[in-house]
Amino acid sequence: MFARLAQSGARQAEILEVVLRHGWDYMRRLLSFGKAGEPQLPPPMVLRNILVDLGPVYVKLGQLLSTRPDLLPREYIEALSTLQADVPPVPWNAVEILLRQQLRQPLEQVFSSLDTESVAAGSIAQVHRACLVSGEWVALKIQRPGLEAVVERDTRLIRGIAELVAQTEFGRLADVVALADEFCRAIQAELDFTQEARHTEQLRQQLQKGRWFDPAQLVVPRIHWPLTTPKVLTLEWIEGRPLLEADRSDADPENIARLLTRAFFQQICIDGYFHADPHP
Structure with missing residues (x-):
């Protein structure tokens, strides 16, 4: 061996x-x-x-x-x-080639602005912030080329x-x-981002029907399906900070814990369909 x-x-x-x-x-x-x-x-x-x-x-x-x-x-x-x-991001010129290949349309006709510096990079993909021609900000999760x-x-x-x-x-x-x-x-x-997109959309729809919590207090980003492919995932951009880094001086920890506990209880015990990577 x-x-x-x-x-x-x-x-x-x-x-x-x-x-x-x-x-x-x-x-x-x-x-x-x-x-x-x-x-x-x-x-x-x-x-x-x-x-x-x-x-x-x-x-x-x-x-x-x-x-x-x-x-x-x-x-x-x-x-x-x-x-x-x-992890270190892939240079933009390589990412841009993949993005153009996946979307199959001129980026200038899709985005009014597109940040070439990634906001995050992981082992599978990196994320870039962009604004659609409609004026809506989105997060582009782009698979690492090759x-x-x-x-x-x-x-x-x-x-x-x-x-x-x-x-x-x-x-x-x-x-x-x-x-x-x-x-x-x-x-x-x-490696197939359309599968992640389907999971995200299903979770979003199910959490909108909260039984023991106010669904308006939880936000799951919407998927932009026309701009989602096996190697590009386009989601609604949501401003925020990691839980452990956020200013929680005005927060009510008990209510937050209750909200999250009830949301996960519904996912696991009722829906049988849950978010399996719940890090902060």
Whole structure:
């Protein structure tokens, strides 16, 4: 199995270089002597730094693992929880080419203004603020150009790495091969933004029929379907701040907690359709 990871190829060589540079002693012994004894995970911060250097797909994997205290010890959860959602954005000239290809119409006829600096960048996409010719502000979530090929290449390698980790003590306690398969399927599904758009619209419609809360107090952005494609998601722009950064001096924490609790109760217990990424 390890020979499959070490086969000739630029990406495999890059992964091995990153792993060795960060000092995964088990892998260094394996490469140097052919034998390394009991397979071992790298230390928590070494694992975190390896994932960061390997790029967006591996950062996404680390973020997923950080939500699984049932699988990893506390020190690994703490290290992986420091992985930032923001990654360096793709230069605008590359993003613009993809945007024009996806929308299939001159951007000048669609937008009266379009910020070339992203307001956020993640492992899958980056977001740009724009104003439609109608005067409405929107958020453009644009997939990172060339991501499909990167995901295809890296998920294939992740499955191979999972087979190696399956030999560790951790791997014997948790079905890491099944976890890797689940992650690979999930990230492939995320590449189709029309699926995310459908989910968002369904959630918006269901929350407008609040049973135990005032629906006017919750806002889910509207989808602009004519400007949404598998690689571009266009949503209503909503001004706001992350909950943990907002000025809450005039807020009523008890009412906010009650509102959110009741909204999630409806989603999970009544509708059976819920927002599965409820970070602040």
